[in-house]
Amino acid sequence: MKQILIFSGTTEGRSLAEYLCRRGLRCTVCVATEYGEQVMNKLEDLTVRQGRMTGEEMKLYIEEGDFLGVVDATHPFATVVSDNIVESMKDSHLPYFRLKRDTNNGLKEGENIQFFEDNETCAAALEGLEGNILLTTGSKELAVYSRSDKLRPRLYVRVLPGLESITLCHENGITGKQILAMQGPFSVELNEAIIRQYDIRCMVTKESGNNGGFLEKMQAAQNTGIKAMVIGNPEKKEGYTFREVCNELEKLTGIKLEQECNMDISLVGMGMGAPALLTIEAKEQIKEAGIIFGAERLLEGIPSNVEKLPYYMAKDIIPNLIVRSPKHGYHEKLKVAILFSGDTGFYSGAGKLYEELQNEIKAGKLTGEVRIYPGISCVSYLAAKLGCSWQDSEILSIHGRAANILEAVKTNERTFLLVSGLEDMKALGSMLMKAGMEEVKVSVGYQLSYPEEQIMILSPADCLTLEAEGLYVCLLENYNWKNRILTHGLSDEAFLRDKVPMTKEEIREISICKLQLYGDGVLYDIGSGTGSIAVECARLSECLQVYAIDKKREAVCLTKENRSQFNLNNITVIEGEAPEAFNGLPAPTHAFLGGSSGNMKGILEKLYEINPRLRVVINAITLETISEVTALLSVLPIENQEIVQVQVSRAKTLGRYHLLQGENPVYIISFDFKVYREGVEG
Numbered sequence: 001m002k003q004i005l006i007f008s009g010t011t012e013g014r015s016l017a018e019y020l021c022r023r024g025l026r027c028t029v030c031v032a033t034e035y036g037e038q039v040m041n042k043l044e045d046l047t048v049r050q051g052r053m054t055g056e057e058m059k060l061y062i063e064e065g066d067f068l069g070v071v072d073a074t075h076p077f078a079t080v081v082s083d084n085i086v087e088s089m090k091d092s093h094l095p096y097f098r099l100k101r102d103t104n105n106g107l108k109e110g111e112n113i114q115f116f117e118d119n120e121t122c123a124a125a126l127e128g129l130e131g132n133i134l135l136t137t138g139s140k141e142l143a144v145y146s147r148s149d150k151l152r153p154r155l156y157v158r159v160l161p162g163l164e165s166i167t168l169c170h171e172n173g174i175t176g177k178q179i180l181a182m183q184g185p186f187s188v189e190l191n192e193a194i195i196r197q198y199d200i201r202c203m204v205t206k207e208s209g210n211n212g213g214f215l216e217k218m219q220a221a222q223n224t225g226i227k228a229m230v231i232g233n234p235e236k237k238e239g240y241t242f243r244e245v246c247n248e249l250e251k252l253t254g255i256k257l258e259q260e261c262n263m264d265i266s267l268v269g270m271g272m273g274a275p276a277l278l279t280i281e282a283k284e285q286i287k288e289a290g291i292i293f294g295a296e297r298l299l300e301g302i303p304s305n306v307e308k309l310p311y312y313m314a315k316d317i318i319p320n321l322i323v324r325s326p327k328h329g330y331h332e333k334l335k336v337a338i339l340f341s342g343d344t345g346f347y348s349g350a351g352k353l354y355e356e357l358q359n360e361i362k363a364g365k366l367t368g369e370v371r372i373y374p375g376i377s378c379v380s381y382l383a384a385k386l387g388c389s390w391q392d393s394e395i396l397s398i399h400g401r402a403a404n405i406l407e408a409v410k411t412n413e414r415t416f417l418l419v420s421g422l423e424d425m426k427a428l429g430s431m432l433m434k435a436g437m438e439e440v441k442v443s444v445g446y447q448l449s450y451p452e453e454q455i456m457i458l459s460p461a462d463c464l465t466l467e468a469e470g471l472y473v474c475l476l477e478n479y480n481w482k483n484r485i486l487t488h489g490l491s492d493e494a495f496l497r498d499k500v501p502m503t504k505e506e507i508r509e510i511s512i513c514k515l516q517l518y519g520d521g522v523l524y525d526i527g528s529g530t531g532s533i534a535v536e537c538a539r540l541s542e543c544l545q546v547y548a549i550d551k552k553r554e555a556v557c558l559t560k561e562n563r564s565q566f567n568l569n570n571i572t573v574i575e576g577e578a579p580e581a582f583n584g585l586p587a588p589t590h591a592f593l594g595g596s597s598g599n600m601k602g603i604l605e606k607l608y609e610i611n612p613r614l615r616v617v618i619n620a621i622t623l624e625t626i627s628e629v630t631a632l633l634s635v636l637p638i639e640n641q642e643i644v645q646v647q648v649s650r651a652k653t654l655g656r657y658h659l660l661q662g663e664n665p666v667y668i669i670s671f672d673f674k675v676y677r678e679g680v681e682g
Contacts, residue, residue, distance in 0.1 A: 003027055003047075004249060005067045007085055009036050012099055012242060013073030019246075021045040025255050028065065032081075035162030039183075058088035069252050071245060073099040076235045077206055097248055100239025101209040112221065115207075115230045119144040122204060122229050126151055129227070131201025134158065134194065136217060137231060138206075139168040145204075146172035156198045158182060186213050187307075191220030202227045209233075215319060243364060263321065263368025265336045267354060269344040269375020270298050272449030277381075281373050285337050291324075293317050294339030312340070312349065314356045321357075322365050336368075343377035347397045347418060378473040379416045382445040385455050386475060390416060393475075398424055402569035404542055405476075406435050411484035415476045422469050429463025431567065432476075441477040446470055488512055488536050495532050495562055500555045502530040503594055503619060506648045507666050512536055514617045514642070514670040515590050519543045524588045526578050526603065527595025531559030531571070537592075538568045545570055547585055551577040551597065579606035587611045593618040600628050604636060608673050612637070618669040626667050633671065641671040 003026035006017050017027045018041055026045040030053070031037050037050040053061065062070065070089060074081045082098070089096050109115050116122040119141045126133060126145070132154050135145060139159045146152045157174050159165040161181040169179045180194065191213075194200070205217050207230050221228040240248065246257040266285040271277035278286075286292065291307040292299065299308045311317050317338060324334055344350035350372060360366040383390040394411075396403040397418035405428065408415045419425055425444070432440050438460055446454040447470045456462075492505050503511065511533065517523065519541040525534040528548035538546045548559045548571055556575040563571045574581050579602055587610050596603055600618075607614055620626050633641060645667050649660040 002066050002068045003045075004069055004071060004253075005062065005065060006030070006071045006073055007081070008073050009033075009078070010073055010075050010101070012101060013071075014040055016071065016073060016099060016242065016245065017046060018043060020249070020257070023255060023257055025249070025253060025257075028067070030061075033160075033162055033164050035160050035164070038162075053084075055084040055088050058084055059092075062088060062092060062094065067094060069095045069097065069249065071097045071099055071249075076101050076208060076233050077231075079234050082235070082237075095248070095252065097245050098237065098239035099242065099245050100235070112226070113218070113228050113230065115232050117232060118234075119231060122231055123148065123151065125229065126202065126204070129202055132156060132199050134198065134200040134203040136203065136205045139165040142168055142172045142174065146174060156180060156194075156200065158194070184213050186216055188216045188219045188223065188309075191217055192224055195220060195224045195226060200224075200226055202229060204229045204231070206231045207233045215323075263324070263334050263336060263366060265321070265338065265357060265368055265370045267338050267340065267344055267350045267370065267372045269348070269350070269373060270294075270339050270341055271343075271376040272378060272381055273298060273341060274449035275301055277376055277449050279373065279375065282375060285335075285373055286339075289335045289337035291334065292337045292339065293320075295341070298339040298341060312338070314349075314353050317353065318356060318360055318366075322360070334368075340375070343375045343380075344372050345374060346377040346379070347399065378418065378445065378448055378471075381448050382416070382443070382455075382473055382475060385445065385448075386443055388414075388475075390414075402542060404539070404567060404569070405431065406437075406567040407484075407539065409437065409440060409476050409478050409481075411481060413478060413481045415478075417474050417476060419472050419474065421472060422466060425463050425466050425472050425474070428474075429458075429460040432460035432463075435567070437478065439478075439480065441479075443475040443477070445473045448473065488540060490532075490536060492532075495530050495535070496558055496565065497530050498554065498558060500530050500552070500558050501595075502532050504648065504663060504666075507619060507646060507668070508532055508536055510644075510646060511592065511617050511619060511668055512540075514668060515592060516615055517541075517544060517590055521545070521589035522586050523547065524549060524582070524585075524591040524607075526591060526593045527597070528559050528573075529555050529594060531555075531562045531573070533592050533594065534559060534571050535562050535566055535568060538563075538571045539566065542570055545572070545586065547572050547574055547588070549574045549576065549578055549581045550595075551575070551581075578603045582606060582610065588614060590615045591617075596625075600625070601632055604632055608636065612673050612675045614673045616671055616673065620667040620669065621664055629669055633669075637674050638671040639674045641669075643667060643669050 004020060006013055006027055006029045008014055008029045009031050017029045020027050021043040028047040028049060029040060030049045032052045034050060037048050040048050072082055072085050123145045127150055135155050135157045142157060145155060152173050155174060156178055157169055158180040159169060161183055166179060166181055203221050203226060208214050218228055250257040268282045268285050289306060292302055293309050293311050295312050296310045299310060302308055309320060340348050340350045354370055354372060357370045379390050379395060393414040393416050394408045395416045396405060396408055399418045399420045440460060442458040442463060444456040444458055489509050517537060517540060520543045522545045523537055525546060525548045528534050528550045531548050534546045534548040538544060550556050556573055559573050591607055591614055618629055620629060645665050647662060647665040649662045651658040651660055
């Protein structure tokens with residue numbers, strides 16, 4: 001029966017052979033060392049050939065064998081062996097597949113990470129460094145480093161626990177405790193333990209990818225503050241992923257090699273953190289998990305025989321899952337639990353991680369299913385402790401985000417607030433007192449569900465006296481609350497003004513309507529003056545980012561004062577002249593121009609360059625400005641143009657009469673930029 005020939009010596013090669021054999025496809029695996037043969041599982045359809053071969057020997061072996069195809073799964077640094085395989089197959093009719101390891105890790109050279117093209121240049125660089133060196137490049141390159149009398153006494157060499165590797169160590173003058181004969185994979189924690197045990201100051205490693213434990217080594221180096229010297233991947237030729245090789249062999253043999261779902265990923269809400277508050281479903285998922293991710297406080301109390309990793313962000317979790325995927329040779333079903341505090345649907349990172357995991361599954365980097373198991377939120381828990389409901393309350397979080405707390409407290413009888421810790425609690429008390437809201441009742445839950453749990457009823461002043469660090473959540477009750485007016489529209493008197501020009505109330509309201517803002521947009525208020533437009537817009541949505549830009553120091557100061565007066569954290573005040581002041585800012589979705597200082601053309605052209613789909617509203621008073629704007633609109637790519645003139649008259653009392661006094665007429669010009677392509681509009 002014809003079979004597949006695999007040149008191995010790597011985790012990928014071993015995993016591929018075992019995977020194919022379990023699906024009824026016979027394989028012969030060639031490994032160079034005795035140790036390489038020892039780590040291969042004994043399977044019915046698997047033949048292992050041990051021993052190094054020259055190019056001619058490879059050619060003869062391929063010609064004499066009954067093979068359907070050849071897979072090169074040698075190490076990415078074994079370029080000579082790989083080249084010999086290619087050369088030996090020059091006259092062969094058999095298909096050749098290079099199973100290539102993904103070594104693209106996104107790391108860049110920095111203060112503690114240095115890349116080298118080869119071992120020789122790395123060894124030369126080590127001569128100038130002091131301290132012990134952990135060499136993890138294997139036994140074959142050992143001579144490059146051990147020939148130096150300066151380096152040899154400081155080398156601690158991690159090699160495979162095979163006779164060949166240990167013999168090479170002795171031949172190169174590495175003996176006794178300098179030999180760390182171990183079989184991976186090595187966790188971050190084990191790498192760190194070795195670094196500390198042998199007082200390592202520098203680690204040398206190959207850029208060998210996740211299967212080579214590269215990321216764990218780099219993380220350990222970072223955690224311990226030592227220098228990492230990395231030998232870059234020398235392989236240049238293209239290759240196939242694990243899945244792509246399986247697809248090609250499926251076409252070649254006609255045997256179905258379907259990839260199975262191999263991960264069961266659970267996103268688990270842990271409630272407050274105490275095990276007693278876990279749902280039964282959550283307990284089951286944690287109990288059955290083979291690996292658990294989460295913040296360190298959530299991992300406390302999890303059985304020690306389970307692999308636990310203190311990661312809770314997608315950028316840390318996903319790479320760890322990918323190295324356990326079929327692409328990297330893992331085919332046994334793996335149950336994964338990822339822990340989140342509170343409820344997975346309440347100010348939680350679970351939703352974002354779920355989305356990113358699904359994207360990785362669609363891209364073929366992961367195979368598995370993702371499920372969410374909710375927990376008890378801190379708001380639900382505190383409400384129960386206080387004996388009140390929460391469905392009719394405002395709920396805000398300033399845990400890693402901004403929120404307009406004062407506006408919420410002013411317009412709601414009850415507001416639940418999630419905070420980051422003690423500092424936020426003190427800031428909350430100070431904010432309420434400055435706003436004259438000393439009567440607000442602050443019910444505080446501290447370290448909920450833990451032995452230190454406290455429920456405290458405080459005043460804003462009491463918040464300033466808190467001393468304990470920890471987890472806080474609170475309920476703010478304002479019995480003097482007032483209904484929030486749904487329409488925007490602050491009176492002119494609400495703003496600090498001094499002598500700085502300000503867009504009048506009625507013009508503001510029409511202009512804001514013409515802007516057609518949406519919640520998560522970015523607004524440039526150009527020539528912001530007192531910041532009245534910026535303030536009114538920022539009050540509409542906490543998610544709207546507003547950049548108030550003015551070149552005059554007095555205007556900038558007034559805008560900052562008005563921002564503070566209304567406690568708006570989503571306004572950024574920029575002192576500078578447009579359009580240069582736009583540099584470094586997020587691209588706007590909307591722009592309001594209350595003043596251009598004679599540079600209307602330059603401002604509009606720059607705005608179009610930044611976002612050719614921008615919504616723009618301009619206020620103009622002088623005929624010269626109107627003339628300039630209309631001329632520009634005839635040459636700029638725009639649509640939905642509208643120009644209106646508004647004249648407001650205000651009644652003044654004179655005795656028993658009301659006399660109307662007219663304000664200057666204002667032109668409100670609104671339009672959308674549109675993308676223009678040569679030969680195509682729209």
